[in-house]
Amino acid sequence: MLVVSRRAGESIVIGDDITVSVLEVRGDVVRIGIDAPRSIAVHREELLAQLARSNQDAASPADDAVDSLANALRDRSTEA
Numbered sequence: 001m002l003v004v005s006r007r008a009g010e011s012i013v014i015g016d017d018i019t020v021s022v023l024e025v026r027g028d029v030v031r032i033g034i035d036a037p038r039s040i041a042v043h044r045e046e047l048l049a050q051l052a053r054s055n056q057d058a059a060s061p062a063d064d065a066v067d068s069l070a071n072a073l074r075d076r077s078t079e080a
Contacts, residue, residue, distance in 0.1 A: 004012060011021040017037055024031040034042050 006022045019035040021033045023033050
């Protein structure tokens with residue numbers, strides 16, 4: 001990991017087409033701006049973690065939902 005010190009108004013450049021600029025420093029909060037091509041996704045880390053959890057929850061149905069579906073299918077097959 002590269003660690004650099006920057007002040008408000010200063011930037012770093014990543015590759016040929018990504019610029020990260022320090023816009024404002026207020027106490028322990030730093031506002032940054034990121035200039036990158038639209039083809040590069042830029043997300044806040046906490047939102048990616050939340051999205052990953054949501055996807056995992058959606059992909060892993062609760063046990064009672066699986067049991068309920070299995071029972072419904074079993075009942076349907078015995079009616080035929």
